[in-house]
Amino acid sequence: MNNMNQNNGMQKRMLIMTLVVFVFFIAYEFLVLKPQKEAKEAQAKQEQVTQAKSTPVEGMQETDVSGNPIDMSKSVESLSSKAIATQEIISVIKTAKNIIEIDNKGRIAQVTLLDTIYKDEEEHQIKLFESNQLRPLEVRFADTNINSKAFKVAAVASKSELDVKNQKQELIITQNLGETVLTKKFTFYPDGHYDLTTTSTNGKKFFITNGFRPNVLADMYADHGAMAKLNDGTLTIIEDGDLDKNENLTGAKFISNFDRYYATVIYNFEKSLAITLMPDNDGNPQGFIHGGNSITFSGYAGPKNFKDLAALNPELTDVIEYGWFTFIAKPMFILLQFIQSYVGNWGWTIVILTILVKLVLYPLSYKGMVSMNKLKELAPKMKEIQAKYKDDKQKQSMHMMELYKKHGANPMGGCLPLILQIPVFFAIYRVLLNAIELKGAEWIFWVQDLAEMDPYFVLPILMGASMYIQQRITPNTMQDEMQKKIFQFLPVIFTFFFLWFPAGLTLYWFVNNVFTIGQQYYINKLFEKKRAAKK
The missing domain is CATH 2.70.98.90 (Beta-galactosidase; Chain A, domain 5)
Known part of the structure; x- marks a missing residue:
């Protein structure tokens, strides 16, 4: 990177790219493939x-x-x-x-x-x-x-x-x-x-x-x-x-x-x-x-x-x-089946699998969350450097790198862990989508079939709410107002698409959000204690 603007710009682009991949993946299936299928069926009847x-x-x-x-x-x-x-x-x-x-x-x-x-x-x-x-x-x-x-x-x-x-x-x-x-x-x-x-x-x-x-x-x-x-x-x-x-x-x-x-x-x-x-x-x-x-x-x-x-x-x-991520998805299903053989309930099996995945990925998540908090703390100093060297991009970049090095901050640390977790999400998506073992599998009283959508939309709404809470407590270093608005609207978009998703997949995403909230809350408290100690 040649300057601080490039660092921030790349970070923003990668974060947006990650979320766009998710949104596009879901939107394409719902808005393009489904209408095409319905059109074919309507034509076939005639x-x-x-x-x-x-x-x-x-x-x-x-x-x-x-x-x-x-x-x-x-x-x-x-x-x-x-x-x-x-x-x-x-x-x-x-x-x-x-x-x-x-x-x-x-x-x-x-x-x-x-x-x-x-x-x-x-x-x-x-x-x-x-x-x-x-x-x-x-x-x-x-x-x-x-x-x-x-x-x-x-x-x-x-x-x-x-x-x-x-x-x-x-x-x-x-x-x-x-x-x-x-x-x-x-x-x-x-x-x-x-x-x-x-x-x-x-x-x-x-x-x-x-x-x-x-x-x-x-x-x-x-x-x-x-x-x-x-x-x-x-x-x-x-x-x-x-x-x-x-x-x-x-x-x-x-x-x-x-x-x-x-x-x-x-x-x-x-x-x-x-x-x-x-x-x-x-x-x-x-x-x-x-x-x-x-x-x-x-x-x-x-x-x-x-x-x-x-x-x-x-x-x-x-x-x-299982599609592109079969090399991850197949071992994951074997693990899922192993857990279910002891638990006896596919819904709680999904909950346990989600927790295990979160524990395995915790080091990555931890580094990303710490990096985001550090960048948030450094935001005032970053603005000072931007203002002081606004006409000299080379010096601006040099002082930014010194600032990052001094405080152990990584401008890419917040988005790289998220990107590395994408294959895991898609692997789990394919597993829960293709596992006929979930057909007719009950979880709790209102979810009678984890392979079908939640009939009362409870899980999608909880998923959207948890995504909103997660967004609220996650440090945001974005300066662009348009980007902020896009991110604020994402919980609504995801909730809409998950209304029709299999309950098993929505359950995974909801539990994943809950534990991410817990992790983020813990990291935020650590930084609050450090700030209080400095005072």
Whole structure:
């Protein structure tokens, strides 16, 4: 820095930049993404089922998602009811976790979750798939004639019902297509996952799809689309609307099509998969696995619950995606889950996690608060130097540096700790946003679901009030009146946006503010004692 004005100016700019990042992040989601989503939904209600514009995998017959060999897929916005026609279902598998319905094309037509916490707005058990979407385990043949028959000839199930609540059971689906016989041999498990071997006779090559993602909760707050984990450990993630051409993946361990809380996953950790991701007419990714004439893998369709996925295979926890700050967010969720295993309440778990984070970051916070207090004390002397050397910026800068050095003050000390804490905030934001474990989790009597907004707006109001108090007791060295007014208005802006945020996230922010107030109050008292001692 060449002069004191540059020091102060940089400090102000960094503080404003930090707050603008927060405001922009929240405002963009609420004011831009949400209206875009609502506009798409309104337009979709007026449209009929649209045809795909994607290029098929080479050698694969184009077919619509209802089974007619014409189009590759339907637009997600054109999907409607989740009711599946009874005459289509040839086998119903009841596990301890879900009900899986297999239709007469050998596809997973529907998965109904049985846990009582998985209910929709009408208190019905959640069903993962729309009736007209591309269904999981649909097979497409390279041979056009056989492919056409595959959507006309009904498959036959070895059993119409399976009770898999207590032990694994096998099911065989057979489809006699003349030139080839397609056989799907399932093993279903009580936890809801399955193993599958699919074969075709006479060497007939086929492709098998993971289907379109579950369509339960695809909102503006979380990613939804498809992801694949490759043998080198990297993740390929393509969100809905972002795929404009076929993308081939080789050496894949799993493919997952997912919304905010739910996923359909096909995985094989012993023999890797070759996958082609194909866009529908809206650029939504749909994965087709190259099956050759025989392929074996395992599958799961259900909530992205960390423990359930880890029980299947630890690598499947990568299905839960936390965005840019996954490297912080994933360990933080593991800690959150560990605390909850002892506390038993997710709300108090969030409170404890917040306190732990504040303790870990306390050295940074302490330095920042001390620096702000020192700068406030030095404000009169800084003004004197400004006035005395107003025409000589070089001397002004030199005397400012001497003043800072003499009193151990750092003009950047107040904002750097805040900036360093931003990744932690966003990591916690993503954890609380994507953790289905919070769904249906109560905290106290008026907060019955930490994954939903506070119905009475108590937490957002408390958060805004605590932010205002924090602002009032924090030393402010800003000289510009416009900057002061912007900062004074921030508690109102944040309160407005947090009205619709999940209660769990608002709870974290409120508790964080309360402890920051306590820390700031403590630092202020120390400085008051020092000033009193000097007198």
